[in-house]
Amino acid sequence: MNDFATTATRWVIRIVLMLVGLVFFLCLLSVACLIALAWGLRALWAKLTGQPVVPMSMGVMSPFAGWQTVYRSGAAWMAQSSGDAEAKKDAREARSRRGVLPGAGDVTDVKPREVHES
Template identity: 75%
Template structure:
């Protein structure tokens, strides 16, 4: 009797997992069919109105991997432009480049809550 219960339980679990997989597959098939139907209606409407049919694609918007770098680069450039001013832009550029080469960050001279110390290069 114990062997029968074990075998019945295993088959019941297998059947349940098979049904869950079948339901998942049918749901995915329904979603894909809905997208295909929506695209076909969209293409038909574009043909009827004389507009070109444009494919759907991933747009490089605010979630593009390059947007983060562009944002950081832009904000750094704007910050440097605001801190240096327009009058001393030409003379300040050479000084900023020299400070960057020495490892001094822009705006480090404005910090007042720390004690400056010598930089030892090794």
């Protein structure tokens, strides 16, 4: 009788885990189907209205922007923790030069030209 109970318990646990996995898979499948349906409806609406069909994307991701965020937060942290006037000045400069590449002010072989509008 003890052998029957352990065998039955093992099978019940296996069946329950299989059902949990099946439910999880069906949830993921339904989410993927909803996303595909939304994309299809969006593409259909674009075709009906004469707009170009633009693929869904996450937008522009710039690794430089991420690096600048980390660099600026590190410089500000160092300035606060050390109380160093030089570090505080560097942190302020880093915040003021958000879109400027490091070392861009040191370029000497480029001559600026006037902008001609056509």
